[in-house]
Amino acid sequence: MSDYLLLGGVALCILSVVFAVVQLAQTRPPRAAAILLVFGIAALLAAAFLTPDTLTPLDIAGAWARVTAQ
Numbered sequence: 318m319s320d321y322l323l324l325g326g327v328a329l330c331i332l333s334v335v336f337a338v339v340q341l342a343q344t345r346p347p348r349a350a351a352i353l354l355v356f357g358i359a360a361l362l363a364a365a366f367l368t369p370d371t372l373t374p375l376d377i378a379g380a381w382a383r384v385t386a387q
Contacts, residue, residue, distance in 0.1 A: 320380035322364035327377055329357030 330353075337350035365372050 319364045319367040320384050322360045322367065323372065323377060323380045324384060326357045326360030326364060329353050329360060333357060 333350045333353035336353060337347040340347040340350060368376075
C-alpha cells in the first residue's frame with residue numbers, strides 16, 4: 318500500500334509542476350496545480366506514515382520495482 322502511495326504522490330507532484338507551467342503560460346491562476354500538489358504531498362505523508370523505516374529517494378526506485386514485478 319505504501320508503495321502505491323509513494324509512487325502516486327511523486328506522480329501527482331510532478332504533474333502539478335507541469336500543470337503550473339501550462340496554466341501560467343495561459344495566464345490563468347494555477348489552481349489545479351495547487352490542488353494536485355496538496356494531494357501529492359498528502360499521499361507522500363501517508364506513505365511515510367505507513368512505512369516503518371525512513372523514506373529516501375532510493376525508495377522510489379524500489380517501490381517502482383516492487384509494483385511492476387507483480
